[in-house]
Amino acid sequence: MRRMRFTPPGYGGQRRDPEQVKREGWLEQGILAVAVDDPRLTWPERELVEQLGSRLYGPRPQGEVRHG
Template structure:
């Protein structure tokens, strides 16, 4: 016996980081996964992402709305 294995032989290996999964999803499937808080986006871009999310899925759940 060679010890404990958590996956059958040939099924282990390299795990992609989340950014690579998002990049591949966009390039291969046309699916975009982006956080409204992504620091790479300008404020208008973040606002556009928020508005798209609200339109497609409804507003984000929040603890309390601040005015």
């Protein structure tokens, strides 16, 4: 007798940690996802991220919610 499944095969289970998703994106596809206020970055690094984001995607709205 088969158990009833509430999710399609291949779905469900453990969610990946967001940091793991970012790490794998960088290592496997060369995609970098960085929060502009990541505490691991120095001030010049945060400024560089802000400048790159503004150049590629336009300026962020004032009063934007920061990630903590």
